[in-house]
Amino acid sequence: xxxxxxxxxxxxxxxxxxxxxxxxxxxxxxxxxxxxxxxxxxxxxxxxxxxxxxxxxxxxxxxxxxxxxxxxxxxxxxxxxxxxxxxxxxxxxxxxxxxxxxxxxxxxxxxxxxxxxxxxxxxxxxxxxxxxxxxxxxxxxxxxxxxxxxxxxxxxxxxxxxxxxxxxxxxxxxxxxxxxxxxxxxxxxxxxxxxxxxxxxxxxxxxxxxxxxxxxxxxxxxxxxxxxxxxxxxxxxxxxxxxxxxxxxxxxxxxxxxxxxxxxxxxxxxxxxxxxxxxxxxxxxxxxxxxxxxxxxxxxxxxxxxxxxxxxxxxxxxxxxxxxxxxxxxxxxxxxxxxxxxxxxxxxxxxxxxxxxxxxxxxxxxxxxxxxxxxxxxxxxxxxxxxxxxxxxxxxxxxxxxxxxxxxxxxxxxxxxxxxxxxxxxx
Numbered sequence: 001x002x003x004x005x006x007x008x009x010x011x012x013x014x015x016x017x018x019x020x021x022x023x024x025x026x027x028x029x030x031x032x033x034x035x036x037x038x039x040x041x042x043x044x045x046x047x048x049x050x051x052x053x054x055x056x057x058x059x060x061x062x063x064x065x066x067x068x069x070x071x072x073x074x075x076x077x078x079x080x081x082x083x084x085x086x087x088x089x090x091x092x093x094x095x096x097x098x099x100x101x102x103x104x105x106x107x108x109x110x111x112x113x114x115x116x117x118x119x120x121x122x123x124x125x126x127x128x129x130x131x132x133x134x135x136x137x138x139x140x141x142x143x144x145x146x147x148x149x150x151x152x153x154x155x156x157x158x159x160x161x162x163x164x165x166x167x168x169x170x171x172x173x174x175x176x177x178x179x180x181x182x183x184x185x186x187x188x189x190x191x192x193x194x195x196x197x198x199x200x201x202x203x204x205x206x207x208x209x210x211x212x213x214x215x216x217x218x219x220x221x222x223x224x225x226x227x228x229x230x231x232x233x234x235x236x237x238x239x240x241x242x243x244x245x246x247x248x249x250x251x252x253x254x255x256x257x258x259x260x261x262x263x264x265x266x267x268x269x270x271x272x273x274x275x276x277x278x279x280x281x282x283x284x285x286x287x288x289x290x291x292x293x294x295x296x297x298x299x300x301x302x303x304x305x306x307x308x309x310x311x312x313x314x315x316x317x318x319x320x321x322x323x324x325x326x327x328x329x330x331x332x333x334x335x336x337x338x339x340x341x342x343x344x345x346x347x348x349x350x351x352x353x354x355x356x357x358x359x360x361x362x363x364x365x366x367x368x369x370x371x372x373x374x375x376x377x378x379x380x381x382x383x384x385x386x387x388x389x390x391x392x393x394x395x396x397x398x399x400x401x402x403x404x405x406x407x408x409x410x411x412x413x414x415x416x417x418x419x420x421x422x423x424x425x426x427x
Contacts, residue, residue: 011113016105019112020092023129038128038158044118045132047139049146052082053272054162056194058150059170059204060187061313062263065256065292066170066204067147069264073283074145075100077275082143084134084159086127086151089291089418096134098141111136127151131158145271153180155193166200166270168263172209173312174341188212195221200270202229204263226259230266234258241265248277252285256292257316291417293320296424300400303333303408303424305417311341314348317411321352328405329354333395335416338367345412346375355406356381357395358388363415392419 014022055070057063064085071081080099088094093102111133115124124132131151138146148159154169172188180187188209195201197219203212206227216223224230230243239258240249243266254261261284268275288294291307308317321330332353336342358372369388376386389395392410399408410420 011116014109014112016092016109019109023112023124024126026124026126026129034156035158035161037122037124038132039161041115041119041122041124041128042132042135042161045114045136047135049135049139049162052138052143052146053165054146054148055166055168055267056148056150056159056162056164057168057170058154058157058191058194059168060173060191061310061316062170062204062257062260063149064307065289066168066260066264067149068289068292069254069256069261069283069287070145070147070267071097071100072287073264073268073275073280074271076282077279079144080141081145081147082134082138082141083147083149084131084138085149086130087414089414089421092130094290095130096137098137098143103137107137108133125158128158131161135162150194153187153190153193155190157194160194163196164194164199166202166267167194167196168202168204168267169194169208169212170204170260170263171312172203172205172212173310184209185211189215192216195219195223197221200224200267202226202263202266204259224266226262226266230262232258232262243269248280252281254284254287256287256289291414291421296421298396298399298408298420298424301402301408303410303420305410305420305424307414307417308411309336309340309345309413311344311348314345314411317409318349318352321409326405326407328403328407331355331357331399331402331406331408333357333359333392333399333408333410333416333420334372334412335359335361335392335419336367336372336412337361337363337365337415338371339365340367340413342367342372343375343378346372346379346381350376350379350381354385356386357399358386359392359395359416360390361413361415362391366413366415392416393423396420396423 057067071083074081083097086095096103115132150157150159169191172184180190189211192212192215195216201221202224204226232239232241238250241262294305296303308314330353358369360369
């Protein structure tokens with residue numbers, strides 16, 4: 001007993017940086033799919049979310065945008081929300097928020113102490129620690145709605161130890177193929193794993209793969225699909241939404257993608273109590289999300305940062321650029337991870353980018369600028385259009401004399417955006 005009390009005391013003295021170093025070293029692998037280990041630890045913890053509405057958000061792209069809009073609208077409707085997202089940009093605390101505010105260091109450390117005491121000799125990954133910490137904090141705070149973003153896939157993701165009351169899949173596209181499978185059918189089956197029998201399930205992809213539809217049918221879940229059960233129409237200023245028995249006209253356009261906003265409004269229909277239309281309008285008008293089409297100031301120049309890092313996200317970025325032309329040239333500072341589909345991302349963006357600034361990412365799995373330059377050459381981009389740099393900071397420094405009428409976007413990875421944000425003054 002004395003030894004255990006001493007261990008507890010030692011754990012209580014750790015600050016957040018020490019805890020993060022500890023949990024990063026706990027498991028030899030960054031990712032280990034499967035729920036058995038995690039469930040064993042969860043069963044030993046004082047978790048009780050029975051009074052909370054649990055919304056689990058999966059899909060390939062748009063998870064963060066969907067969660068942010070839900071959070072903004074629900075907060076204005078009087079719900080107390082807890083949100084769990086990943087990864088973070090500048091501080092780990094960003095991952096776990098109550099009522100839109102990052103949790104404090106002390107609360108996080110207390111959650112880690114409980115997890116460490118409960119796990120015994122069971123190894124947990126970095127993400128699994130964070131997931132359990134979020135669930136502990138939401139349970140303690142008795143949040144009205146727990147908003148949980150899937151980290152990777154769905155079926156075997158740590159978040160899937162929670163039985164969703166409302167399960168949302170945003171889009172189904174190729175990403176993380178080493179883990180989830182080589183095509184949309186295999187990926188769709190993994191994403192559908194967050195659905196539960198008798199609970200609401202919605203898909204924002206207007207053409208979901210047959211595997212997702214089949215799994216929902218097997219569960220007996222009445223899956224709602226964008227373009228069939230709900231949808232939207234839009235012009236450059238406003239938009240309208242149509243769902244089951246409800247139509248909302250003249251809505252403000254959010255700073256985030258409309259397909260995700262339409263999915264959000266469909267999800268709201270499944271909450272325990274109605275959400276006032278005024279809360280919807282205010283939430284849509286005011287929502288912002290760090291790292292998603294976010295304007296920043298980098299010394300003398302203005303820029304927009306976005307975490308587009310796969311072909312589908314690159315397609316959205318390309319459409320946005322085409323719809324928002326500028327008088328000058330479009331510059332793209334691009335840094336990517338080596339296991340992403342670099343070639344397709346470059347091909348998708350090549351028609352709308354004038355000057356490329358490929359950079360090396362000095363992080364685990366980071367691609368060197370030379371890899372990006374090879375992809376640019378293969379896509380037919382002239383060497384005169386390519387101005388590479390060894391880091392995000394070096395590229396930003398070289399761009400300080402960029403003409404005023406030019407546009408700079410920074411994209412390709414969360415790491416790329418995080419490094420830019422460290423240099424930036426947010427607008």
